[in-house]
Amino acid sequence: MTDPQLWWYVARASGLVAWAAMTGSVVWGVLLATRVLRSIDNPAWLQDLHRWLGGTALIMAGLHMLSLMLDTWTHFSPTEVLVPFAAGYRPLPIAMGIVAFYLLVAVYGSTLLRPRMPQRFWKALHYGSYASAILVSFHAGWSGSDVGSWGYRLAAFTLLGLTTVAVLVRVLTAAAPLPPPPRRHAAPPRPMTVTATYPLAREVLGVDLSMQDGTELPIWTPGAHVTLYLPGGLTRCYSLCGDPADRSRYRIAVHRAGSSRGGSTWLHANAAAGAILDVSGPDNHFTLEPAPEYIFVAGGIGITPIRAMIEALPAHRRWRLVYIGRSRATMAFSGELQQRWPEHVSVYARDETGVRPDLARILDGTTAAVYCCGPASMTEELAALVPAPRLHIERFTPISQQLDGPRRAFEVTCTRSRTQVHVSAHQSLLDALESAHLPVYSSCREGICGACQLRVLAGHPEHLDSVVGDEDKDRADIIYPCVSRSRTSSLTLDL
Ligand code: FES
Missing domain, CATH: 3.40.50.80 (Nucleotide-binding domain of ferredoxin-NADP reductase (FNR) module)
Incomplete structure (x- = not known):
């Protein structure tokens, strides 16, 4: 015989699962929005899990409400389950749960319709998920029939704690100014050993590189490149095309172009198993951002x-x-x-x-x-x-950019090193900084790779690079000194 309290058990279980999935979705959403774990996360996976948890929360919340209506033991009518304050039993916490459910429907629905709605509207609606998670916590903690059990209390404290931390992280990171770009030091490139070479196509040579001492390689994300320092002062950037999970080797593909400036020709002739190459990076200015x-x-x-x-x-x-x-x-x-x-x-x-x-x-x-x-x-x-x-x-090559007027000299104040640098009209900003013995990490020196990025504290840069759009650079207050200059007579740099 069917247990007469079956729907009551379903209501309790689905309510708990909905609460946990809702909390997980909020935590994953915050990780996605803030990228506080940028060095180890994967935005596409974060987004998938965030969505899956949100969908699970919605389905479980729906099941929770349906089973309450079907349960003959607690006697909740459809009106009491769907209309805030209609329930006679604990009307306020029950109303919180109902409002949380409607917010969840709005948030999830807006995500499905995101490609067809303005980004600002979607974002504003999405903030409703924080309110929904908090309301659900109060609803569950106040009206749940299992409140007296220690297991329920433990779960409640854990979920409420996770929600609180996630909301705090979101609020604090939203209020904080953009983080300064990671400090890059002109550390000498490290020697790496060519462990294998092989043809990948006509005129395309695959090259595997490992640390000379056999230690693990730094983590990289798709879109990253390394810089090779070749004889004759040549530096060349090559995208990584192997498996990011393989910490024992980097894989690059070198195309011997007819227009080669020497780098690919040298590698095709000289890169062989056992050869030692100086390599820096990986750096990534071509990151894969979440998208449907x-x-x-x-x-x-x-x-x-x-x-x-x-x-x-x-x-x-x-x-x-x-x-x-x-x-x-x-x-x-x-x-x-x-x-x-x-x-x-x-x-x-x-x-x-x-x-x-x-x-x-x-x-x-x-x-x-x-x-x-x-x-x-x-x-x-x-x-x-x-x-x-x-x-x-x-x-592959920089966009051709023109200065707005004649090349002018300008002054640079470097705050960390307390150094004044004069940049002549015929000198690049990067050359001037290096001449003043200020260490700036650089790679392509053509405004393509993004390695030389510096933070601007005052002044108005004239952007001449091809790394990212001017709006992005101005919003983040960054400059690529290998090619960019100053519109104002002086610039202040965080260097
Ligand atoms: S060194 Fe590549 S952008 Fe400046």
């Missing part, structure tokens, strides 16, 4: 950071790769990618198609985040097609 859908566009060797991003995506993420090259024989990873994800990957080899694919048609109507790494012609075409907030670009 992605379109990746890779041109030639631009596939390397994109491949690492694709590998990091959760299995059910909506994505598509448009991979363009001269011929399949020159396109690293093209066969492997198409074999593993045939429904996601489109390879356009110009010796087969004759023309480049119509990117305007491919991107027509999409709201996906677009990540592109490729030659200037490709990145410029995409910049004209995709709104800046949805477009993420890594360039």
